[in-house]
Amino acid sequence: DTEVTQTPKHLVMGMTNKKSLKCEQHMGHRAMYWYKQKAKKPPELMFVYSYEKLSINESVPSRFSPECPNSSLLNLHLHALQPEDSALYLCASSQDHGVSSYEQYFGPGTRLTVT
Amino acid sequence: KNQVEQSPQSLIILEGKNCTLQCNYTVSPFSNLRWYKQDTGRGPVSLTIMTFSENTKSNRRYTATLDADTKQSSLHITASQLSDSASYICVVSGAAGNKLTFGGGTRVLVKP
Numbered sequence: 001d002t003e004v005t006q007t008p009k010h011l012v013m014g015m016t017n018k019k020s021l022k023c024e025q026h027m028g029h030r031a032m033y034w035y036k037q038k039a040k041k042p043p044e045l046m047f048v049y050s051y052e053k054l055s056i057n058e059s060v061p062s063r064f065s066p067e068c069p070n071s072s073l074l075n076l077h078l079h080a081l082q083p084e085d086s087a088l089y090l091c092a093s094s095q096d097h098g099v100s101s102y103e104q105y106f107g108p109g110t111r112l113t114v115t
Numbered sequence: 116k117n118q119v120e121q122s123p124q125s126l127i128i129l130e131g132k133n134c135t136l137q138c139n140y141t142v143s144p145f146s147n148l149r150w151y152k153q154d155t156g157r158g159p160v161s162l163t164i165m166t167f168s169e170n171t172k173s174n175r176r177y178t179a180t181l182d183a184d185t186k187q188s189s190l191h192i193t194a195s196q197l198s199d200s201a202s203y204i205c206v207v208s209g210a211a212g213n214k215l216t217f218g219g220g221t222r223v224l225v226k227p
Contacts, residue, residue, distance in 0.1 A: 004158070042204060042217035043159070056214075090158050100146035100208040101166070104215065106158030 004107035006091050012113045015081060021110045023074040023091030031055075031097035032074040033104065034066060035090040043090055049074060050097040081114045088112075117142040119207050119218035127224045128195050136221045138188040138205030150179050150190045151204045153220070159204055162190070195225045 004025045013019050023032065031050050035043035048056035049068040063085075065077040074091055088109045095102040119140045128134045140148070147166045151159035163172045163179040165188070172179050176199075178191045192199055205218040 006158075040220075040222070042219055045214065048214075088156065092158075100210055103149070103161055103164060106151075106160070108158045109156065111156060 004091055004093055004105050006089075006107040006110050008110060009108070010111045010113075012115060013078065013081065014115055015083070017081075018077070018079045020078065021076040021089055021091075021112075023076075023093075023107055024072055025093040025105070026072055027093065027095075027105070028071075029093035029095050029105075030071060031094045031102075032068065033092040033094075034064075034074070034076050035092065035106075037088040037090055037109070039087075047076075048097055055097060078112075081112075083114050086112055086114045117207070117209060117216045119205055119216050121203075121205050121218035121221050123221060124219065125222040125224070127226060130195060130197060130225055130227050132195055134192050134195060134223065136190045136192075136203050136205075136223070138190070138218055140186050140188070140205070140207045140216070140218075142207040142209050142216050144210035145183065145186075146208045146210045148179075148181055148188050149206045149208070150177070150188075151206055153202045153204055155201070159206075162203075192223070195223075197225050197227065199223060200225045 034046040037043040047066045052068045067075040090109045091107040092104040094104045122137045149164045150162045153159040165181040176193045181188045202220040204220045207216045
C-alpha cells in the first residue's frame with residue numbers, strides 16, 4: 001500500500017473559523033510533510049516531521065499549526081486564515097527525511113478556500 | 116541558490132503524437148532527479164527517478180534522460196493519450212537530506 005490519504009478533499013472556511021486538515025499513511029514512513037500549492041505553481045514546503053518531531057518549519061505563519069499525534073497521522077490546524085491562504089494543501093510521506101534517495105509519496109490534497 | 120527550470124511552460128499536442136519536456140537544474144550536491152505527473156487538483160505522482168549514474172529510465176510511454184555533466188534532464192512522452200493531459204514537474208533532491216527543489220512544471224494538453 002503506497003497510499004497517502006487526506007481529508008477533507010475540499011474545505012471552505014471563514015477567516016474566523018478553526019478547522020483541521022488530516023493526513024494518514026500506513027507505509028511505516030517516519031517522515032511526513034505539509035506543502036502548500038497555489039494554482040499553476042509548484043508545491044512549497046511548509047513543515048517536515050521526522051520521527052514524530054517537528055524537524056523543519058519554513059517560516060510558516062502561526063495561524064498554521066502542525067501536529068503529529070503518531071507515526072501514521074499528520075494534522076494541520078488552521079485558525080484566523082486569510083483569503084490568500086486559499087490553496088491546495090498537500091501531505092507527503094517518505095521512509096526517512098534524512099535520506100535523499102527515499103521517494104516522497106504525495107496525497108491527493110485538500111482544496112482550501114478562505115472566504 | 117538551488118534552482119530547477121523547466122521548459123516549455125505549456126504545450127498542446129495532438130493525440131498520438133510525441134513530445135519532449137526539458138529540465139535544467141543547479142542543485143548541488145546532486146542526489147537524484149524525479150519526474151512527477153500532477154493532474155489538476157490532485158497530488159503529484161512519481162513517474163521516474165534517476166541518480167547520478169543513470170542516463171535513461173523508462174516507465175511505460177514515459178522515457179526520462181539525465182545528463183549530470185550539463186545538469187539537464189528531459190521527459191519524452193510517446194504516442195500521447197488524452198489522459199496524459201497534466202502538469203509534469205521536475206524535482207531534484209540534493210545530497211543533504213530529502214528537501215526537494217521543484218521546477219515550475221510544464222502543463223501538457225493532449226487534444227483529440
